[in-house]
Amino acid sequence: MEINGEMEQRPVIDGPTNPVVSSLLSDMYQFTMAYAYWKAGKHLERAVFDLFFRKNPFGGEYTVFGGLGECIHFIANFKITEDEISFLRSTLPSSCEDGFFDYLRGIDCSDVEVYAISEGSVVFPRIPLMRVEGPIAVVQLLETPFLNLINYASLVATNAARHRFVAGKSKTLLEFGLRRAQGPDGAISASKYSYIGGFDATSNVLAGKLFGIPLRGTHSHAFVSSFMSPDEITAKTLPHSNGSDSCDDFVSLVQTWLSKLQSVESFRGSFSETSQSELAAFTSYALAFPNNFLALVDTYDVIRSGLPNFCAVALALHDLGYKANGIRLDSGDLAYLSVEARKFFCAIEKEFQIPSFGRMAITASNDLNEETLDALNKQGHEVNAFGIGTHLVTCYAQAALGCVFKLVEINDQPRIKLSEDVTKVSIPCKKRCYRLYGREGYPLVDIMTGENEPPPKVAERILCRHPFNESKRAYVVPQQVEELLKCYWPGNSGKEREPLPTLEKIREKCINHLNQMRPDHMRRLNPTPYKVSVSAQLYDFIHLLWLSEAPVGELQ
Numbered sequence: 149m150e151i152n153g154e155m156e157q158r159p160v161i162d163g164p165t166n167p168v169v170s171s172l173l174s175d176m177y178q179f180t181m182a183y184a185y186w187k188a189g190k191h192l193e194r195a196v197f198d199l200f201f202r203k204n205p206f207g208g209e210y211t212v213f214g215g216l217g218e219c220i221h222f223i224a225n226f227k228i229t230e231d232e233i234s235f236l237r238s239t240l241p242s243s244c245e246d247g248f249f250d251y252l253r254g255i256d257c258s259d260v261e262v263y264a265i266s267e268g269s270v271v272f273p274r275i276p277l278m279r280v281e282g283p284i285a286v287v288q289l290l291e292t293p294f295l296n297l298i299n300y301a302s303l304v305a306t307n308a309a310r311h312r313f314v315a316g317k318s319k320t321l322l323e324f325g326l327r328r329a330q331g332p333d334g335a336i337s338a339s340k341y342s343y344i345g346g347f348d349a350t351s352n353v354l355a356g357k358l359f360g361i362p363l364r365g366t367h368s369h370a371f372v373s374s375f376m377s378p379d380e381i382t383a384k385t386l387p388h389s390n391g392s393d394s395c396d397d398f399v400s401l402v403q404t405w406l407s408k409l410q411s412v413e414s415f416r417g418s419f420s421e422t423s424q425s426e427l428a429a430f431t432s433y434a435l436a437f438p439n440n441f442l443a444l445v446d447t448y449d450v451i452r453s454g455l456p457n458f459c460a461v462a463l464a465l466h467d468l469g470y471k472a473n474g475i476r477l478d479s480g481d482l483a484y485l486s487v488e489a490r491k492f493f494c495a496i497e498k499e500f501q502i503p504s505f506g507r508m509a510i511t512a513s514n515d516l517n518e519e520t521l522d523a524l525n526k527q528g529h530e531v532n533a534f535g536i537g538t539h540l541v542t543c544y545a546q547a548a549l550g551c552v553f554k555l556v557e558i559n560d561q562p563r564i565k566l567s568e569d570v571t572k573v574s575i576p577c578k579k580r581c582y583r584l585y586g587r588e589g590y591p592l593v594d595i596m597t598g599e600n601e602p603p604p605k606v607a608e609r610i611l612c613r614h615p616f617n618e619s620k621r622a623y624v625v626p627q628q629v630e631e632l633l634k635c636y637w638p639g640n641s642g643k644e645r646e647p648l649p650t651l652e653k654i655r656e657k658c659i660n661h662l663n664q665m666r667p668d669h670m671r672r673l674n675p676t677p678y679k680v681s682v683s684a685q686l687y688d689f690i691h692l693l694w695l696s697e698a699p700v701g702e703l704q
């Protein structure tokens with residue numbers, strides 16, 4: 149585009165992570181409406197849409213906002229190709245005129261503006277996560293892809309944050325969901341947004357490559373049961389960790405340690421013969437990864453086999469200057485088994501004078517979710533890391549977040565969507581949104597105002613009204629005022645574009661925001677709703693418009 153004789157420098161922004169996110173990834177009705185707008189000569193009318201949700205997921209009182217970056221990557225590259233136009237022509241009724249397809253050929257998002265809350269923020273019902281302004285036909289085409297990019301992203305980020313909340317800050321949380329996720333995009337998105345929501349790492353290698361998320365993993369039961377006995381191990385040499393000399397027969401060294409363990413007085417009766425298959429598997433894994441030895445100990449029997457076998461290998465590694473990483477438990481009573489494992493490790497630390505052996509890491513997995521984490525906490529456990537798959541990535545506890553995209557203004561005229569259900573009435577007008585902070589530093593209330601109202605001021609009392617309930621209102625004297633919607637896509641407005649932060653920064657923002665919330669909004673049982681309000685002026689306007697738009701009933 150040429151402005152004042154100079155070529156405007158538009159930043160080059162890559163497309164979305166998933167290349168299927170393109171202009172046709174939309175509902176059919178967006179294209180039929182676009183045609184009807186065009187036919188009516190309305191397609192260039194300037195519209196304002198709000199993207200928001202009505203209820204927090206998982207019975208909670210907060211949501212983590214995810215997916216904004218992908219939306220911006222999408223619109224930065226929004227074009228309808230010749231091939232796509234041919235397809236649309238073949239699928240729309242043959243009465244659709246050629247001029248419409250010529251119009252579609254020329255559209256992009258250069259005259260669309262997107263204002264949004266920063267990704268990773270904690271957000272609440274009714275406050276627009278995004279405000280999208282532009283020619284109505286184009287903005288209408290963005291509805292479905294935007295909702296698709298935001299609904300699951302925010303749902304899974306929230307789910308991750310909730311799992312983090314129950315697990316506690318000190319635990320390591322590993323996302324193990326790739327195999328159980330809803331297809332490849334579900335899996336990649338789950339890894340990305342679980343990381344934002346506070347997970348530490350993923351097993352998903354592609355997510356590691358695409359987003360730089362730390363990768364972690366152990367091994368499976370197949371690895372253990374694929375071995376028959378230590379006799380099948382032929383390459384038995386393991387160099388000392390400092391490179392000084394080598395142990396020629398690591399397998400025998402492990403056997404020696406197992407015999408020593410069998411004769412320890414305090415272990416007498418707890419185990420006798422352990423599984424030779426498992427011992428061979430652990431020994432082989434240690435030979436392959438002497439610096440990162442971690443063993444899945446529940447293939448046969450955790451107490452009678454897995455733990456002693458693991459310790460025999462870990463002690464042999466210790467002789468050669470290596471430090472084992474720990475174990476994974478994947479079945480049984482995880483609280484009980486983790487406590488028994490810890491006792492076993494501590495007994496070895498004491499018996500053989502090996503400092504820090506008692507602090508060996510214990511990872512647990514197997515159908516974990518918020519409830520099982522909570523139950524484990526209540527029972528007392530010794531788990532250091534949780535691997536969580538199915539419940540996290542499928543968002544088992546709630547299938548979808550209900551973000552919607554509603555018209556709030558056209559040609560500078562406010563619009564309202566009425567409903568019998570008052571929670572579904574949309575809040576009209578182009579709005580500004582603020583978060584007001586209280587004396588103790590907690591966010592107190594979010595407030596929406598009309599676009600041209602003066603902003604709330606620090607230390608100045610402002611009336612915050614429930615948008616629909618006349619009697620619910622409160623005066624607030626904010627100690628800090630934060631404007632929530634920032635310009636992420638300026639279109640032709642000339643405004644500065646907010647840069648897209650890195651995934652690391654988004655994660656940091658999310659964790660800080662969650663930490664900043666008042667604890668009663670965060671608790672799992674009956675959390676206190678966070679207040680979302682409108683200014684007195686906007687309240688009056690909503691109700692005026694409501695009355696003017698709602699037909700008066702007639703009783704007979």
Ligand SMILES: Nc1ncnc2c1ncn2[C@@H]1O[C@H](COP(=O)(O)OP(=O)(O)OP(=O)(O)O)[C@@H](O)[C@H]1O
Nearest residue numbers: 478479480481482483484514515516520523524527
């Ligand atoms: N101490 C505990 N308190 C509450 N729930 C637990 C506890 N330990 C494990 N769980 C959960 O109980 C469930 C046990 O699953 P399940 O009944 O399938 O047994 P399993 O241990 O997987 O058995 P299997 O050996 O057949 O694989 C899992 O969802 C697990 O997360």
Ligand SMILES: O=P(O)(O)OC[C@H]1O[C@H](OP(=O)(O)OP(=O)(O)O)[C@H](O)[C@@H]1O
Nearest residue numbers: 324328478513514515516536537538539
């Ligand atoms: O349980 P999730 O939270 O989904 O976590 C991922 C699970 O995936 C693996 O199981 P695997 O595929 O080997 O099957 P399994 O159910 O028989 O353990 C792993 O051992 C975990 O149990």
Ligand SMILES: O=C(O)c1cccnc1
Nearest residue numbers: 324351364365366367535
């Ligand atoms: O690395 C693991 O232990 C792992 C990875 C995916 C699923 N279950 C376990």
Ligand SMILES: [Mg+2]
Nearest residue numbers: 478513514515
């Ligand atoms: Mg399992």
